[in-house]
Amino acid sequence: MKEYDLNRLLTSPEVVYEKINSFLTDQTIIKGPISSEEIKGHLLKAENNLRFVQENIRLNFIDWAITGCYYASYHAALSLILTKGYSSKNHLATLCVLVKEFYKNGLDKDDFQMLASFLDYEDVLFYVESKNKREDATYSTQMLFEKKEAEQLRIKAALFVAKIRGILKD
Numbered sequence: 001m002k003e004y005d006l007n008r009l010l011t012s013p014e015v016v017y018e019k020i021n022s023f024l025t026d027q028t029i030i031k032g033p034i035s036s037e038e039i040k041g042h043l044l045k046a047e048n049n050l051r052f053v054q055e056n057i058r059l060n061f062i063d064w065a066i067t068g069c070y071y072a073s074y075h076a077a078l079s080l081i082l083t084k085g086y087s088s089k090n091h092l093a094t095l096c097v098l099v100k101e102f103y104k105n106g107l108d109k110d111d112f113q114m115l116a117s118f119l120d121y122e123d124v125l126f127y128v129e130s131k132n133k134r135e136d137a138t139y140s141t142q143m144l145f146e147k148k149e150a151e152q153l154r155i156k157a158a159l160f161v162a163k164i165r166g167i168l169k170d
Contacts, residue, residue, distance in 0.1 A: 006128050009099050016100050023093040030087050038087075042079035043168065046072045046161045053154045057147060063137040065150040069157040070134030073127050076164040083168065091131055098127070102167075126156050 009016050023029040049072035056065040074091065081088060081097040088094040130153060 028090045042075045046075035062150045066137040069153040070130040072157045076161045
């Protein structure tokens, strides 16, 4: 997903609702009861992926470290959307639910207290950018990913997971 496409989702609630309705129709997104065990499971998976990333950086498997950063973020995102009763089988579908349920654009003053726990633009943009890096690392034959880049992504992924962990505690 390009930044333009993400901006379109963030500024066009009608586009987000249209996509979510389509995903609900084809059962890419399923609305159901909230499962605290499933929420915890995805968060544990995210934390496990962060440990995997750190070890792969140490062992110089940078492509797998980048892939792990994305999946740490993705599992954290899945845990968050489950709090609203959504489960998803698709990365774009997950992103749409995050935008619909957690992006702070368009909320009025009465919602101000809730804003502190919502994801901001940078977090959503990182989620998309890390998916693009994951695709490069997974499908490219390129082996020369920089350790510094992987370490920066690891830090961003850890902060993203920590932020979601904080939202889940509230």
